[in-house]
Amino acid sequence: MHRQILDKIKHYSKIVIHRHVRPDPDAYGSSIGLHMLLKHNYPEKEIYVTGKHDLTLDYLAKPMVVPDSAFENALIIVTDTANTERIDDERYKKGEFLIKIDHHPNEDPYGDIVYVDTQASSASEIIYSLFKTGEQQEDWTLPDQAARLLYAGIVGDTGRFMFTSTSLKTMSYAGELMGYDFDRTKLFNEMYEVSPNVLKLKGYVYENFEMKNGIGHVKLSKRLLEEYGVSQSEASLLVSALADVQGMRAWVFFIEDSESIRVRLRSKGPVINGIAKKFNGGGHPLASGATIYEWNEVEDVLNEMYHL
Numbered sequence: 001m002h003r004q005i006l007d008k009i010k011h012y013s014k015i016v017i018h019r020h021v022r023p024d025p026d027a028y029g030s031s032i033g034l035h036m037l038l039k040h041n042y043p044e045k046e047i048y049v050t051g052k053h054d055l056t057l058d059y060l061a062k063p064m065v066v067p068d069s070a071f072e073n074a075l076i077i078v079t080d081t082a083n084t085e086r087i088d089d090e091r092y093k094k095g096e097f098l099i100k101i102d103h104h105p106n107e108d109p110y111g112d113i114v115y116v117d118t119q120a121s122s123a124s125e126i127i128y129s130l131f132k133t134g135e136q137q138e139d140w141t142l143p144d145q146a147a148r149l150l151y152a153g154i155v156g157d158t159g160r161f162m163f164t165s166t167s168l169k170t171m172s173y174a175g176e177l178m179g180y181d182f183d184r185t186k187l188f189n190e191m192y193e194v195s196p197n198v199l200k201l202k203g204y205v206y207e208n209f210e211m212k213n214g215i216g217h218v219k220l221s222k223r224l225l226e227e228y229g230v231s232q233s234e235a236s237l238l239v240s241a242l243a244d245v246q247g248m249r250a251w252v253f254f255i256e257d258s259e260s261i262r263v264r265l266r267s268k269g270p271v272i273n274g275i276a277k278k279f280n281g282g283g284h285p286l287a288s289g290a291t292i293y294e295w296n297e298v299e300d301v302l303n304e305m306y307h308l
């Protein structure tokens with residue numbers, strides 16, 4: 001598989017790299033890291049990395065503004081993206097040859113080459129393994145800034161090497177990446193520092209959540225968020241905060257915005273996406289979202305949760 005991908009990279013003079021919408025560090029790490037790697041080893045080729053820039057990832061790198069002409073007769077490589085609906089920048093369809101490189105379950109095996117390794121912790125880990133083959137077979141070298149991006153992608157997707165997706169291979173690759181010249185302390189600060197307002201709201205969550213039969217919930221009204229100076233999307237990031245509560249089986253955040261109340265459901269075991277579906281939502285078995293329109297519907301959601 002690596003050899004096939006290397007041959008395609010060598011063959012094409014134009015390459016465009018894509019990743020998924022609403023990017024995370026692994027999306028940036030794998031796509032922009034691959035871009036830096038290829039640009040460094042094939043300076044004569046036209047190589048682009050596309051997708052809408054996310055300001056919260058500004059510290060990592062920036063994608064490029066890619067002209068339409070870039071896609072004609074181009075090799076397209078999509079990283080970290082399970083299905084075509086989630087590919088950022090629809091122009092991937094205009095390319096000549098498509099390669100999917102991913103670590104999510106391969107439910108949508110799009111592409112002329114489909115390289116999916118669900119054992120890999122991250123797409124960045126796969127890109128690093130591709131680099132190692134390129135190093136052996138094509139004398140590739142990895143620029144320090146590309147190493148920094150791949151490291152950030154692995155750190156992001158493994159929750160700082162904590163999730164069970166972290167393998168012996170992940171750790172040995174991360175160890176090798178640490179040998180490159182970049183500032184890891186600075187990178188960790190950039191990835192994990194949180195604004196004082198959000199941390200104070202987290203304090204409110206810990207102070208005010210309720211728990212019954214292992215089901216937790218907290219209500220964050222619009223007025224409260226205004227008081228704390230935290231946006232609805234920032235507040236949503238706090239939903240994992242209740243995972244560490246002893247005895248917690250599943251929990252829900254009710255977060256009000258201008259027209260509705262967003263319901264964010266999380267679970268450590270009981271399947272909750274059925275409940276999300278009943279309240280105008282859906283999602284994964286252990287992480288779903290729904291929407292209600294009145295505070296008095298909170299009880300309806302909780303009653304469903306208590307029956308888990």
Ligand SMILES: [Mn+2]
Pocket residue numbers: 026027080103121122123157
């Ligand atoms: Mn990923």
